[in-house]
Amino acid sequence: MSSGHHHHEQDALIEKYGYDDHFHEHHEGDKFQFNFLTKYIFSMDHKIIARQFLFTGIFWAIIGAAMSIVFRFQLGFPDASMAWLKPILGKWIIINEAGIGTLEPEFYYALVTMHGTIIVFFVLTAGLSGTFSNFLIPLQLGARDMASPFLNMLSYWFFFLSSAVMFYSLFLSTGPFSGGWTAYPPLSALPQASIGSESGMTLWIVSLALFVVSVLLGGMNYITTVLNLRTKGMSLWRMPLTIWAFLVTAILGLLSFPVLFSGFLLLIFDRSMGTSFYLSDIFVNGMALDRIGGSPILYQHIFWFLGHPEVYIIILPAMGIVSEVLAVHARKPIFGYRAMVYSILAIAFLSFIVWAHHMFMSGVNPFLSNFFVVFTLIIAVPSAVKVFNWISTLYGGNIRLNTPMLFCIGFVSMFISGGLTGIFLGNSAIDIQQHDTYFVVAHFHIVMGVAAFFGMFAGVYNWFPKMFGRYMNDTLGKIHFWITLIGAYAVFGPMHFLGMAGVPRRYYLFDKFDAFSGFDDMNKFITIAAIVSFFAQILFVVNFFWSMYKGKRVTSQNPWGSNSLEWTTPIEAGHGNWPGKIPTVQRWSYDYGKDGIEFTQQHVPLRDGEKPSDH
């Protein structure tokens, strides 16, 4: 079948059954993008904005990952000279008379803090959800654009502003904020607490406040678009699971980020107006502060009321992407579509009533903890439903083992491994031993760090042809996958042992502690694995940018044989996505292998005598 012929057939279907909204008669789109600046920089086209989020996310991912390599180097090779990093890190590397360079401990904390902040917020929230919600929501729903393209553009530029402020803070003479990505008071509330708590913290909180605005503007648009601008025939139960995941993610963001904003607001007042929302009984250099009556636990409650939903804001889009990409490349309908949706909703609901499991050891009432333990463990149920459905989708599938598919399978593997250790940590009794150890670090990195990255990679490899009209190199992609998979397990696997032995996280050096001195080799091993994994990511970045210009060209509209609507647009879709009418939807999006036909796209009407497979 020639691609040209196929192309023609598709357009004919849209022409025949499509819906004419007279979009192109108004030329609204063209009016606002007549030059380079309005087309590529201040664009209101969701597809451009998606790519802006992606590029910014990649930029931050490189910085965030590079930071982790520096502090891993400190942990794995504390005696080795870091003088070679002097040209990059400048005064944060102290060189003694013998020429041995050591990392300034204050800066070690700044690196750990920034690594967390950057990866959690800028990469896995903005870079993941910002990219794919923007790109796929209008395309997969048959919409011309977001409900408000203007607010959508603002959403990106608030993120950009937030990024710029945070980036600037890296170069302050007192360094960026260093009190941990959770920014607990009093370290975050008192500028005199440490050098990172000075201007670094001020910029941190300004940056995060701008970030919240970005998330709220974006989320408002995502929800509104999904619920109002679906094309004819696209009922909620016909939507691809990506869209379900993005919708619920946006709802979580809109309900939890304002709470974080409130918490930050009070923190700002504590920092600069002399209030005592979070401060009490504090001594600095032997002198008692006159700030009394505040409660640092109050901050933790507010922070984790966002903080826990935030981990689902990160993982749900990855789950949605994996559900979609897995089905496409297994050439099978997703197993248990409705169960998938209900489990997303259940996870989202539960995510709001488990926040105190981050605070078992910080002085909350142990009896209260019991409720949080129970709800936390219940999350295992919808999570297990999803894992079961992914595996069942793979079972008996006609699997294409290409890069996007490999990353989907890798995601499922990571989600299982990291999910299981969550059951340990969710028990308040076991948490007495495990809290604040490398066991926690291993758990969350696998289940929401690496897993979310795998979902993001699956998405990038899968939708790259739609974004840039070219493929990414599959061989390089597979090398990237295997090194990353093995590397990630090699990094985070051993950390479980460290954690069970009680090795605390965030420590700069362990040579003063006999209990933790036996782990030097393990720390070396982890660091080497981290460096190898890091270089595999450079491979990805090279592949990404090389393929943008030199990759194999896409020659047909629907290269993966996928059912969802984004693949009915022209290879290089312009503003408004479809050149003529909008396709209408005649069926759900997972008709793979139905009646012996490999795939049937959503805008294809039911064949004679065909029963609809709607759920």
Added chain:
Amino acid sequence: MPIVQMFNKELAPSQVQALKFGLWIGMASIIMLFGALTSAFLVRRGVGNWYEYKLPIEFFYSTVIIVISSIVLEFCFRALKRKNEKLFKQSLIASFVLGIGFIASQIIAVKNLLSQGLYIDLNVSISFLYVIAGLHALHLLGGLVTFIISILLAFTSEFAVNDMKILKFDLLRQYWHFLGVLWIYLLVFLILQ
């Protein structure tokens, strides 16, 4: 006024409906914002060291002003629907001026607090008052900006009523009523504490 005319863009009814829906979502997040603050208020009060004081009397004047402003805006909306240009413009201005009056009464309330020595860092119970009222006032300022755009549009372009315009004006109306109700909630909350 080219910038103002940007807001005069013709939109399909479905797009305006979507914007209205977006507004409701925005309101939900504002509710979460103030929900967090008032919960923090309760949690923090439970800890103790809580200074009791009387709310400034201007807060009650504010309430009367914002309620009247909402009622006038309701007349304004009806005038628009009935294509009564004169009443529409008059009530639009009146409602806007009352909105300014609300902000003015809030500023006087702050002056009153300061004159009693109730500074923001005196006790956390007073800190909360400043933060909550200040944040509400900021949201109200956002509403006033929308008012200014509506007024400029009303006085610079021809008075032509259609469904799209009514729907768009409804956005302002709903947001304004929402802020009024939010204020009453906050005031009742503060009184009960």
